[in-house]
Amino acid sequence: MNNGMRFKSLCLLTVIFLNISLFGIERVKLNFTQKPYLDAHKNLHLQLNVTNFLNHQIREIRINYRDISETIFKSQRMTSQGFQYFASVNLSDLEAEIAEYYFEIEYTDGENESYPAGTPEYNLLSTTVQNILQQDEGIIIISPEEDESIFTDELVITVSFAEFGSLIDKERIKLYLNTWDISRYLEVYDEFLTFVPKQVPAGTHNLHLELYDRSGNLIAQRTWRFTAFQRTIRRPSGTNALNFNGQFYVETRQEKFDIANSHENYSYGGLNLYAVNKQWELGAKLFISNRENSNRQPINRYTLFAQTNFWGDRFFRITGGDAYPQMNPIMVRNILLRGIYGQLFLGFFNLDVAFGNVQRSVSSTPIFDDTGVTIDSTVSAFKREMLAIRASFGTRKVFQFGLLAVKTKDDTGSIEVATSSPTENLTVGTDFFLASTRQEVVLEGTFGVSLYNSNITSGTIPYDSLQQLDSGTWDEDTRSYYEFASKFITINEFFVPKPNMAFDSRLRVRKYGNTFTIGYTYVEDDYRSQGQPFYLRDQRGFAISDAQRLFQNQLYITAGFRQFKNNLANNKPDTTTNSYLYFNLSYFPIGNLPGISVGVNAVNRSNDLKLPKASNSAIPIDNRTTTVNFSTHYTFFTGNFDHRLSLNLINYNFSDNVDNTTAYFIGNNIANTITVNLRSKYSIPLITNVDVSFQQTENAQKTENKSEFTLISGGAGGEYTLKDSFTKNDALIFGTFARYGKIENISTLQNLDYNRFFLNGRIIYNFVRHGRLSLNGDLINYNYSNENSLDYILTARYDVNF
Amino acid sequence: MKANFKFVITILLLIFNSLSADDDMVAITVKARGQVKLTRANQVKSTPIKNGQILEDQDKIDTGPSSTCAIKFLDDKSLLRIRENSSCTIETKKEKNVVDKNIFVNIGSFFADLFKPKGIFQVTTPTSVASVKGTQFWILHFFDGRTIYICIKGLIDISNDAGRVLLREGQTAEVDSRFELPKIHITTEDEIPIGEEDRTDVRVLEIGFGGPNNQVKMLKVDIKDLVNE
Numbered sequence A: 001m002n003n004g005m006r007f008k009s010l011c012l013l014t015v016i017f018l019n020i021s022l023f024g025i026e027r028v029k030l031n032f033t034q035k036p037y038l039d040a041h042k043n044l045h046l047q048l049n050v051t052n053f054l055n056h057q058i059r060e061i062r063i064n065y066r067d068i069s070e071t072i073f074k075s076q077r078m079t080s081q082g083f084q085y086f087a088s089v090n091l092s093d094l095e096a097e098i099a100e101y102y103f104e105i106e107y108t109d110g111e112n113e114s115y116p117a118g119t120p121e122y123n124l125l126s127t128t129v130q131n132i133l134q135q136d137e138g139i140i141i142i143s144p145e146e147d148e149s150i151f152t153d154e155l156v157i158t159v160s161f162a163e164f165g166s167l168i169d170k171e172r173i174k175l176y177l178n179t180w181d182i183s184r185y186l187e188v189y190d191e192f193l194t195f196v197p198k199q200v201p202a203g204t205h206n207l208h209l210e211l212y213d214r215s216g217n218l219i220a221q222r223t224w225r226f227t228a229f230q231r232t233i234r235r236p237s238g239t240n241a242l243n244f245n246g247q248f249y250v251e252t253r254q255e256k257f258d259i260a261n262s263h264e265n266y267s268y269g270g271l272n273l274y275a276v277n278k279q280w281e282l283g284a285k286l287f288i289s290n291r292e293n294s295n296r297q298p299i300n301r302y303t304l305f306a307q308t309n310f311w312g313d314r315f316f317r318i319t320g321g322d323a324y325p326q327m328n329p330i331m332v333r334n335i336l337l338r339g340i341y342g343q344l345f346l347g348f349f350n351l352d353v354a355f356g357n358v359q360r361s362v363s364s365t366p367i368f369d370d371t372g373v374t375i376d377s378t379v380s381a382f383k384r385e386m387l388a389i390r391a392s393f394g395t396r397k398v399f400q401f402g403l404l405a406v407k408t409k410d411d412t413g414s415i416e417v418a419t420s421s422p423t424e425n426l427t428v429g430t431d432f433f434l435a436s437t438r439q440e441v442v443l444e445g446t447f448g449v450s451l452y453n454s455n456i457t458s459g460t461i462p463y464d465s466l467q468q469l470d471s472g473t474w475d476e477d478t479r480s481y482y483e484f485a486s487k488f489i490t491i492n493e494f495f496v497p498k499p500n501m502a503f504d505s506r507l508r509v510r511k512y513g514n515t516f517t518i519g520y521t522y523v524e525d526d527y528r529s530q531g532q533p534f535y536l537r538d539q540r541g542f543a544i545s546d547a548q549r550l551f552q553n554q555l556y557i558t559a560g561f562r563q564f565k566n567n568l569a570n571n572k573p574d575t576t577t578n579s580y581l582y583f584n585l586s587y588f589p590i591g592n593l594p595g596i597s598v599g600v601n602a603v604n605r606s607n608d609l610k611l612p613k614a615s616n617s618a619i620p621i622d623n624r625t626t627t628v629n630f631s632t633h634y635t636f637f638t639g640n641f642d643h644r645l646s647l648n649l650i651n652y653n654f655s656d657n658v659d660n661t662t663a664y665f666i667g668n669n670i671a672n673t674i675t676v677n678l679r680s681k682y683s684i685p686l687i688t689n690v691d692v693s694f695q696q697t698e699n700a701q702k703t704e705n706k707s708e709f710t711l712i713s714g715g716a717g718g719e720y721t722l723k724d725s726f727t728k729n730d731a732l733i734f735g736t737f738a739r740y741g742k743i744e745n746i747s748t749l750q751n752l753d754y755n756r757f758f759l760n761g762r763i764i765y766n767f768v769r770h771g772r773l774s775l776n777g778d779l780i781n782y783n784y785s786n787e788n789s790l791d792y793i794l795t796a797r798y799d800v801n802f
Numbered sequence B: 001m002k003a004n005f006k007f008v009i010t011i012l013l014l015i016f017n018s019l020s021a022d023d024d025m026v027a028i029t030v031k032a033r034g035q036v037k038l039t040r041a042n043q044v045k046s047t048p049i050k051n052g053q054i055l056e057d058q059d060k061i062d063t064g065p066s067s068t069c070a071i072k073f074l075d076d077k078s079l080l081r082i083r084e085n086s087s088c089t090i091e092t093k094k095e096k097n098v099v100d101k102n103i104f105v106n107i108g109s110f111f112a113d114l115f116k117p118k119g120i121f122q123v124t125t126p127t128s129v130a131s132v133k134g135t136q137f138w139i140l141h142f143f144d145g146r147t148i149y150i151c152i153k154g155l156i157d158i159s160n161d162a163g164r165v166l167l168r169e170g171q172t173a174e175v176d177s178r179f180e181l182p183k184i185h186i187t188t189e190d191e192i193p194i195g196e197e198d199r200t201d202v203r204v205l206e207i208g209f210g211g212p213n214n215q216v217k218m219l220k221v222d223i224k225d226l227v228n229e
Helices: A003-018 A162-167 A463-469 A476-485 B002-024
Strands: A029-038 A043-051 A058-067 A074-077 A079-081 A084-090 A098-107 A112-115 A125-128 A140-143 A148-151 A157-160 A174-177 A192-195 A203-212 A218-229 A243-257 A262-276 A280-289 A301-309 A315-323 A337-345 A350-359 A366-368 A374-377 A384-393 A399-410 A424-435 A441-453 A495-511 A514-523 A539-550 A555-565 A577-587 A595-606 A622-638 A641-656 A668-681 A686-702 A705-723 A730-747 A752-767 A771-784 A787-801 B025-033 B036-039 B046-048 B054-056 B060-063 B068-073 B079-082 B087-095 B098-113 B121-124 B129-132 B136-141 B147-153 B155-160 B163-168 B171-175 B183-186 B201-210 B216-225
Touching (some): A058 A084, A125 A577, A125 A595, A140 B025, A162 A218, A192 B025, A463 A476, A705 A752, B025 B036, B025 B087, B155 B171, B163 B171
Antiparallel strands (some): A029 A043, A043 A084, A058 A074, A079 A084, A098 A112, A098 A125, A140 A157, A157 A192, A174 A203, A203 A218, A243 A787, A262 A280, A280 A301, A301 A315, A337 A350, A350 A384, A366 A374, A441 A495, A495 A514, A539 A555, A595 A622, A622 A641, A641 A668, A668 A686, A686 A705, A705 A730, A752 A771, A771 A787, B036 B046, B036 B060, B060 B087, B068 B079, B098 B136, B121 B129, B136 B147, B147 B171, B171 B183, B201 B216
């Protein structure tokens, strides 16, 4: 690449990165490939496209999500395929009607970034989660009844749904006997369905029924079980014999990035094995990648586990290798442990113990430029060991009380060259859970206290030496405290003597279709639990939300308010208050009418400073972000074709109220986005998707420094399935998707227009019992000022379940 | 011309039947053992009933020796068990989603278990009419015209030309004729029929424990096996 091209490339990168979009200014750029959607089972499907100009090595992308009434996020890893990342997040256990989420990228050099910018404190993405009718409304199980015992040759499945009348689309009814879809065998009448198989295997079986309306919306479902016995006296099968199953997968990917002048190969494979009977569950998981490197945190995964079941739900489980202990939301969660994790559940008493490494030692290595001069160094990490013990009382159906202690310590001699200091951390705490019999009222909370030493290199130093280093108050109480604490943690001049605490609580009341939640959070600045590295510190505040379902879950109204402040110890230059007010109304008509969702969010950030404080370098912050979104979707039919049209409008307005004549004025930003999407299903096995998107962003820092960004993009794609193509029960799927985007960027710094073309093609072959082979190709072409860059990713993957 | 007319009539009948068929479907057979026969309304010929047979208004069910049948109503899953050598006709009247039911008993023994009944559930014999307000009860109608009602749970309102009585849980009513008021007494255990579904090869194991003062305590264990047919 010559100097001229390289200069233009750098300008392109600068312009792109200066473009203040919802997805921020970071190493890579994320865009939704298609609008996230929620399926009938409340799985949120997301598809991201990653623009990675400089080929920053991504270790993983995670989606962090939560109920809007909560403060703590759950986390799920996204699956990568070429430039795209996919996730299917199950939101069915959320209590509120709105889920908030954001994305987190972890790079192989240890750096992390979150998207959109500002998350998780503010600027979260959200989606409405529609709850379907309660399970026992409208569906009458005639036969077999819940937990009924029958003979294997006299099963009659009959369900009545007269209350729904003509709303039910009889063609879409789904009934599953265990995992077997028996829908096509049903005799469906106006108000009931029935199926009489000749025989059913002996044992306990599950039946799962789903009823859909004519728009394809799931409006009711029910699951129940029964037991079938052979007429000769015999125990149902499956009590002693082990049932085996497993999965195997392997994938290889070739990536080429023109601008970054890089060409990489990624290959990985995995094997999951399970064996289960009434008493035992055994399993093994293996994941191997060619990117595994002793100079990075582990990518490979090795796990073995065994669980033995006692009477009722009681069990003992031991996991060796890589595990993800989830003991407490503010002390042990979202962390990879390589060691041993044991769980004993007896109900009246439970014990969880986890010990091992949560961080691998990685020594820092220098980074050289083209001339061999050291310009930087990689981030180091000490080997970190963790021991966590939690004892609890109660099954957590209506009551549980837990006590937990977590200790982490870095091995000071584990690396040669360090860019950071070895640390040590001790956290103890409790958690409680109280609920009414049907969990209509739930009160839960957790409290933790931590001790932290930010640099244990010198080890514990004598009390007298410590006295000489610090001129603070030293008395008998201090000595007693030193002697007590030094048994558990290294004490030197870097030790934070004051224990820091965190408290998180929530009260939820559910009644008559209304869910009211109120929560309070208090986390001091130096509170740390290295068993939960993603917990936001130095904040206190409350959150209130209320969600109401009306008219048989057709109308949802959600409103809430959150306010959090930092600087609890009053030791920062200023105190910032974040307030978040939201209102959302969603209408999901049962009949074939358009669904509508309208939402307004307003986020205020302010530190009440008009002018900077010369004494402590605090600068004024006073801004408001208002987002108004409107979306609607409509399903209509033309002949035998099924279409779903959706329209999405977003207005994003960031206004900075700081005096715009000062240097602290960030600027105002307005962005409007319109997206129209049409998804069609045909009588032949073809699905097509067409969308058009328009985005306009204006960014004004000062009157002389403005930029305007306009994006127009259109995409179309389709997927065709050939069933029984080579043999019976196989399927060959052809898919393709193309998107073209035209970007105009007018800026006082640099005007730069460019076009972006993305093309994806895939072939997937499904052969039942023999696996699934998929080939995927992604191509991106950038065209700017008559220069071109071409990037591609080619992926081949094989999966098989057995 | 005649052939065309017959063809049109046939098509009209089929259409009419298909339009009305769903409305007439009121119950389903969940268990049929032995000789169980179904006679549709306005038909003479009877057909064997199998599991899953859909029943309509005015259907007549007959059971032979050592034969039983269990049906459930589709609107509220009320259960009617028909024992051996019995005969009844199902009469229903449907309004919106509620089905009023009348079991016209010709002969035999029946057990009804009503779970949150919708509409009226009534049993009619030649000598009496019982309106059920409860959940579980037996009806036995004999060749000599007697009818016995045994109320296991709930209330049964029994009426005939002589008057009306309310039968409560744990009581038995005997109706000898339509001109005599039903006689009520406390139900004894041996009066309650053991149905095919209830009959088991029950073995009782008794274990005696000797106490310190020469007391003997007995532990009784009922071992229930499923009937092997």
